Amino acid sequence: MKASQSEKMKNKIKKLENSKIEVEITLDKAEFQQYYQPIYEDALAGVELKGYRKGTAPKEMADQAINKTKVFEAALEDAIRHSLDEVKIENDWTFIDQPQIEVTESVSGGLTYKATLTLFPEVKLPDYKAIAKEIFSQERKTDVSEEEMTKTTQWILESRAKETSANRPAKMGDLLEIDLEAFTGGKSIPNTAFQKERFILGDSKFITGFDEALVGKSDGDDLDFTLTAPKDYWQKELQGKDLQFKGKVIGVYERDIPKLTDEFAASLAPTFKTVADLHKSMREGLGMEKDQKELERQRLEVLAKINDKTKVEIPDILLERTLDGMVEQMKQSMPAPDDKTGETLDKELREKLRDKAAKNVTSHLVLYKIAQTEKLEPTQEEVAAQAQKHGVDPETHGGYIYDTVQTQKVFEFLQSQAPKKES
Numbered sequence: 001m002k003a004s005q006s007e008k009m010k011n012k013i014k015k016l017e018n019s020k021i022e023v024e025i026t027l028d029k030a031e032f033q034q035y036y037q038p039i040y041e042d043a044l045a046g047v048e049l050k051g052y053r054k055g056t057a058p059k060e061m062a063d064q065a066i067n068k069t070k071v072f073e074a075a076l077e078d079a080i081r082h083s084l085d086e087v088k089i090e091n092d093w094t095f096i097d098q099p100q101i102e103v104t105e106s107v108s109g110g111l112t113y114k115a116t117l118t119l120f121p122e123v124k125l126p127d128y129k130a131i132a133k134e135i136f137s138q139e140r141k142t143d144v145s146e147e148e149m150t151k152t153t154q155w156i157l158e159s160r161a162k163e164t165s166a167n168r169p170a171k172m173g174d175l176l177e178i179d180l181e182a183f184t185g186g187k188s189i190p191n192t193a194f195q196k197e198r199f200i201l202g203d204s205k206f207i208t209g210f211d212e213a214l215v216g217k218s219d220g221d222d223l224d225f226t227l228t229a230p231k232d233y234w235q236k237e238l239q240g241k242d243l244q245f246k247g248k249v250i251g252v253y254e255r256d257i258p259k260l261t262d263e264f265a266a267s268l269a270p271t272f273k274t275v276a277d278l279h280k281s282m283r284e285g286l287g288m289e290k291d292q293k294e295l296e297r298q299r300l301e302v303l304a305k306i307n308d309k310t311k312v313e314i315p316d317i318l319l320e321r322t323l324d325g326m327v328e329q330m331k332q333s334m335p336a337p338d339d340k341t342g343e344t345l346d347k348e349l350r351e352k353l354r355d356k357a358a359k360n361v362t363s364h365l366v367l368y369k370i371a372q373t374e375k376l377e378p379t380q381e382e383v384a385a386q387a388q389k390h391g392v393d394p395e396t397h398g399g400y401i402y403d404t405v406q407t408q409k410v411f412e413f414l415q416s417q418a419p420k421k422e423s
Helices: 029-045 061-063 067-090 127-134 147-161 210-214 262-268 276-309 316-332 342-373 380-390 398-415
Strands: 010-015 020-025 102-105 111-118 162-165 175-184 194-200 224-227 242-256
Touching: 020 067, 029 061, 029 067, 067 111, 127 276, 127 398, 147 276, 194 242, 210 224, 210 242, 262 276, 276 342, 276 398, 316 342, 342 398, 380 398
Parallel strands: none
Antiparallel strands: 010 020, 020 111, 102 111, 162 242, 175 194, 175 242, 224 242
16 A cells, blocks of 8 residues: 555646546656556566576566566556545545546656546535425325225226136127237337236227227137327327237136125125225225325425425436436337437437436435435445345345435435324
């Protein structure tokens, strides 16, 4: 380990745009020799000359055999790494990209170089505690309507329906099991190949006209029909296009939906004796579910409001990395257009997703800054517990798990800013 050069090593710092700075560092001859000399001595010790054992040749002869360019380059790399580390520690900087190095002077045994550095940006947060207190203090509406109760009751009844082979052509209300894949322009549409897909005919949630095209089909029938995607179809790249569906009917099943009786309710759980018991449990469960959804909505609202009032200059490198991931994810869920090259598509998607990517980066920076300010660091035990919960290896997924736990701790801290309600 080299001795600290902080008192002697000269450096000049120039602030640039986009969270970048330029540092000019000068090491005099004595300072650079601390890096050069050990590497030079190691090189001497490794010289093998005829008539001498390794490392025993006279220094003058061994010196001639050394590749001094390689020695200098190794010393240069060592000097830059250590001196840059010192400046980094002194200024409490966090690098988010590889430094760009330019050696500007190397004379008289000394060294001067410039390093262009991209730093973790300065994040100026608003009064996030006040924002959190305002929003999390609002009452979360968790009333369960009779319509919701009716829909949930019907879902429970239908989920317990007895299925028997229909041995006839399919009609609305039947359960169908099919293999299916969708195409457009002769090319498979990503994420549309299904094996043994099961759904209720008339309630498939597929494209308009899909269920009707299956009425009258029987076990073993091949499927091959075309529908036109509506102009408001959720996948914009498919709007108005002809979609061809190919597949096979595996089975057509009749369903015998049970009646809602005390006996049926008792069959669902030992604690249920009557339909009233079932409905009480349903109402409580739906209420908890709505409360959780409302809490999630409040969290997003808090984060959005903090983001809007946060002052931060997003480094290009963070924005571009985020865009890389978003573009790849988008491309995997859409068919490749025939009229565009990969480069053109990438460019269009990057422009389309740029604003969303900027918001995502800002959110990550805000959450990190709050965690740093409030010292909300996950413990090893918390990370291990979260990894076990999700069934992943904390060694290979440590970063993701750590961020997940830290984000949860930040939101719990923000929620704690609201006064506790009396129970």
